[in-house]
Amino acid sequence: MKKLFILGALLLLLIGCGADAGEETAVPTNTPTSNGNGNGMGMGGGMGSGMMARHMAPIPEEYAGLNSPVEASEESLARGGELFTTYCAACHGDGGMGDGPASANLDPAPVAIAHTSQMLGDDYLYWRISEGGQGDPFNSAMPTWKNALSEQARWDLINYVRALGSGTAPDMGNMMGGQAYDPTAEATRQADMLAQAVEQGVISQDEADMFAEVHAELETNMTRSMQMRGNMGQMQQVLLAQLVDLGTITQTQADQFNDIHTRLLEAGLMQ
Ligand code: HEC
Structure with a gap:
């Protein structure tokens, strides 16, 4: 298996x-x-x-090789869900499919992170959430979160978006709109x-x-x-x-x- x-x-x-x-x-x-x-x-x-x-x-060297210190516990997923709805779903959609209400006019468009996070390393995701999308090769509207969100909050978010793509996320309700994975x-x-x-x-x-x-x-x-x-x-x-x-x-x-x-x-x- x-x-x-x-x-x-x-x-x-x-x-x-x-x-x-x-x-x-x-x-x-x-x-x-x-x-x-x-x-x-x-x-x-x-x-x-x-x-x-x-x-x-x-x-970047600063992030490469990092592994999550935060287990995807029920508590972590609940925290991640709250944070995601508050800070991320407007662009990425409630289901993390990249189709939130603010996504329509963005180029590049928000990513279906529910899906991509399944195949991306902890370090990649933590880097992207921390530093956002300014500059090459991203040049996107993805905000920088390292000043606004604690380290734990960023790892909670990673746990949550991965759970969205594997059907194990707690239901946060349909707050911002968008399809489920x-x-x-x-x-x-x-x-x-x-x-x-x-x-x-x-x-x-x-x-x-x-x-x-x-x-x-x-x-x-x-x-x-x-x-x-x-x-x-x-x-x-x-x-x-x-x-x-x-x-x-x-x-x-x-x-x-x-x-x-x-x-x-x-x-x-x-x-
Ligand atoms: C203003 C809209 C916007 C908000 C709010 C936003 N994002 Fe993004 N995000 C984007 C866009 C656009 C991209 C695609 C371009 C890029 O990768 O930079 C992206 C990309 C990403 C990626 C990279 C995914 C991949 O497959 O490479 C991650 C991870 C991510 N966002 C997580 C988050 C999290 C977590 C939050 C909330 C804390 C959030 N984003 C909030 C617009 C947004």
């Missing part, structure tokens, strides 16, 4: 979140490139490659994307089937057991290496995943 989880998590990274598996990801200190796309669409509509560039952003809608979106990729000859039906099958298995077996550190590209590299070490996949298969993913990206299907 553990192997399946890891493989599933890898596929989530590859399909669900469109993490770039390109060579950039192997060298976290690279300067991230901006493709000027900048749409930062939430997962509801898929993710643009603007988001990809952001997820490859090198985590819906794994079924997410699965449908992925299936549609893969079907389109096959139709366009980007990947074969076999490749699409394999992705879909393992991903479906994952959804029923998902637990948090992996190292939650790094940006999306770094986490993906760690997972790939783990899978090869475990013998779950061969290096050739890992390369194939990367290749399929790159093709999907280049075809604009990860948008």
